[in-house]
Amino acid sequence: MTTKKTTQNKPDMRQHSSQVVDGVERAPSRSMLRAVGFNDEDFKKPQIGVASTWSMVTPCNMHIDKLALKAAEGVNAAKGKAVIFNTITISDGISMGTEGMKYSLVSREVIADSIEAVAGCQGFDALITIGGCDKNMPACIMGMARLNRPSVFVYGGTIMPGCHKGKNADIVTVFEAVGAQAENKITKQEVKDIECAAIPGPGSCGGMYTANTMASAIEAMGMSLPNSSAQAAISEDKIKDCFDAGAAAMKLLKANIRPSDIMTKKAFENAVTVVIALGGSTNAVLHLLAMASSIGVKLKLDDFTRIGKRVPVLADLRPSGKAMMSELIEIGGIQPLMKILLDAKLLHGDCLTVTGKTLAQNLAKVKPYPKSQKIIHALSDPIKKDSHLVILKGNLAPEGSVAKISGKEGLKFTGKAMVFASEELALKKILDGTIKKGDVIVVRYEGPIGGPGMREMLSPTSAIMGKGLGKDVAFITDGRFSGGSHGFVVGHVTPEAAVGGPIALIKNGDIITIDAEKRQVNVKLSAAELKKRAAAWKQPKPKYKRGVLAKYAKLVSSASLGAVTDLNN
DSSP: OOOOOOOSSSOOTTTTTHHHHOSGGGHHHHHHHHHTTOOTTGGGSOEEEEEEOOOSSOTTTTTHHHHHHHHHHHHHHTTOEEEEEEOOOOOHHHHTTSGGGGHHHHHHHHHHHHHHHHHHHHTOSEEEEEEOSTTHHHHHHHHHHHHTSSEEEEEOOBOOOEEETTEEEOHHHHHHHHHHHHTTSSOHHHHHHHHHHSOOSSSBOSSSSHHHHHHHHHHHHTSSOTTTTSSBSSSHHHHHHHHHHHHHHHHHHHHTOOHHHHSOHHHHHHHHHHHHHHTOOTHHHHHHHHHHHHHTOOOOHHHHHHHHTTOOBOBOBTTTSSBOHHHHHHTTTTHHHHHHHHHTTOSOTTOBOTTSSBHHHHHTTOOOOOTTOOSBOOTTSOSBSSOSEEEEBSTTOTTEEEEEOOSTTOSEEEEEEEEESSHHHHHHHHHTTOOOTTEEEEEOSOSTTTTTSOOBOHHHHHHHHHTTOTTTOEEEESSBOOTTOOSEEEEEEESOGGGTOGGGGOOTTOEEEEETTTTEEEESOOHHHHHHHHHHOOOOOOSOSSHHHHHHHHHOOOGGGTSOOOTTO
16 A cells, blocks of 8 residues: 655645545544544644554553554644554564464464555554564564555663562563473472562563664664664653654654665675674565565565675674673763774665665764774674675575574584474473484474464573583574574575475485585485485465464465565565
């Protein structure tokens, strides 16, 4: 439902809402709107939809109702008429390792669809969306991109750290405690103590996991106000960010600046660059591909390789590093980092943003980090000289896969395959000690179609780390990984097992080599042997015959294309 820019010098700020409320024939519509608080003057104002992802199913979003009210205040103060509406969210952290996690990536499409449906139906002239968890954030952008009406994204903000034995704790601390207890490194009581201390209140998971990664990527792309990604969920800064978003949406409407003006190929390259510099989540690859698809930008896996060759990892942030997002906020957030990257000509400064200014203009007066800080390394002293997000191809992933390799685990791994048809089976064998040093865990039939839904593997990867096997065991899957996963992990293997990809043909004991330097993931089998196994392979029947998972499995594209349900893919 893309709208075109007006050719008039002065844009029609009520291009869509006027169709809903103007004229005597629209009296029934006005009558219903009066019941929800409209008066005569309101019908003359542009209507700004405020999409709230509030829900009590997760701490990431439990406060967003209040943020939506503040954004509405900002709209109304800027002489617009705000209309708040809700969409769903799910919790990865709660559903992780269960059958329910299959709905996680599916929810991204559901949320994008719902935002498009409500805004398109109601005739909103502009949009503000507020997201606070992994899938609803890219979904907000996808919904706004499809509509292509003036839009601003607001991040709900990060959680503050928990504390256990004087050290920062978060949700990944809890997952890794499960593995540590299985190895008898800690007691069940200590697991309970960590469980009770790790999540102190509202906000998204506290490391550079997927939520903070996507918030940073969206800010770098120009679709949120400066600093929106680096504010605590409960803070005066976040309240102001929401209020200011209201004025920004009205300003964009007056200037007729739309997502298609901001979300260009160069803007996506900026987002990829910042994600790499921050050491962000592998999920950023999947979501940025999907977001680009929604706006018609041709972003490919090869773009991540091209950019990754020249952009270093600079941030010492969890899960591979030490610091939490709250600590990055204390030293200035991502704006000084972006200024460093811009000055080094690693960012496109001429990209337009939701401020109405270019990225370079936004960054012009940004102050550098304090000299005493140790979280963001200098370009001359990177944590890793090139990207930790490595796109691997080879005979095991001819269409590509995504590895998260910090370098701490090494750059090459060779071992014997231990093959599992689901995440649960793999986790059981990790916890009971079946998995040994030198094994390559292969979890298949967990892709977008095969799962369906491409579950995240935080439970097994955290168990590996908790058992002290992070440098000694590799993990390969056609599913994906949480932003909290670390270790020698390769996900998004394509083609996936459910369509007969090479990962479906692996047997226990096959030798697999992951080589980050050559960007290859290969199984030591001849082409003839792979062909023989492929001829004997039989496609499994769909696991679901009705409902949203069945629908998703029929529509979804390959992970190498972003796992979108756009029929043009």
